[in-house]
Amino acid sequence: MKRQHVIGMFDSGVGGLTVMKEILEQIPELRIIYLGDTARVPYGNRSKEELIDFGEEIITFLISQGAEAVVVACNTSSANALPDLKKSFDIPLIGTIEPGARLAVSKTSGGKIGLIATEATVRSKAYSSAISRVLSKGVLPEDQGLRESWQQGEQSIALVKSQACPLFVPLVEAGLSKTPEARGIARTYLSGFDTAGVDALILGCTHYPFLAPVIRDILGEQTALIDPAQAMVDELKSVLDKLDEVQEMKAKSTVKETWKLRFYVSGDPELFQSVGNTLLPGLIQEVRQVIWGD
CATH class of the missing domain: 3.40.50.1860 (Rossmann fold)
Structure with missing residues (x-):
């Protein structure tokens, strides 16, 4: 089982770390890019239109960083924006x-x-x-x-x-x-x-x-x-199997990279790292900030 793939994940904040933990336990070979949209947390009172705009912005960023599939680790986005987001992107999007x-x-x-x-x-x-x-x-x-x-x-x-x-x-x-x-x-x-x-x-x-x-x-x-994270991992495994098949058909050789996890936030990196490591000790070594355009 190759699993030499890069997936993106996003949530409004640290919540998606619960999904990441489940993924890492079951598919440890994966490389993961996580984005917490902490400048705009919470999502729960946002309109559908806002959630779609946020999702498009974030998924575009994750793809630019090499994500082959994206886990929408946010129930609010999954419930309100995911059907529209799937129409806008041709990579697998997995919701909750x-x-x-x-x-x-x-x-x-x-x-x-x-x-x-x-x-x-x-x-x-x-x-x-x-x-x-x-x-x-x-x-x-x-x-x-x-x-x-x-x-x-x-x-x-x-x-x-x-x-x-x-x-x-x-x-x-x-x-x-x-x-x-x-x-x-x-x-x-x-x-x-x-x-x-x-x-x-x-x-x-x-x-x-x-x-x-x-x-x-x-x-x-x-x-x-x-x-839902437990069942999301099963769906992700199916997506990875299909990516493996595509990789084999294209006879694609990949350069192995040393990084395992990358974390980005739109708000305060130090706060995310502090709270994230309180919830999941030692997981987050470095957090980079992304500034969204107006």
């Missing part, structure tokens, strides 16, 4: 929504799926549509009883409750994900999921896995926490 929906459907035990996300992602209803879509494609729960009940039309599988959590991203970006303040805010946001009977909760923002210990303490072990 459908992989997250597939994983949620496979892990639910009672058919009641919940979502916490940014305001823009909740407003888009992208996850609700994706859950219906993956079920129509044949994705089924691992729980045999639920699978049979759904196939017989006796039980539904659906997104039953969504909650926007606008304060979560600023907390993570400030390095405050483990504080009493974070716990209090999380308790408020999560208060209705027990009564809704939710048994699988989609962490619908790549920042949110950094809050997973707090969320787990509040909801308990009976609620499966769904991190």
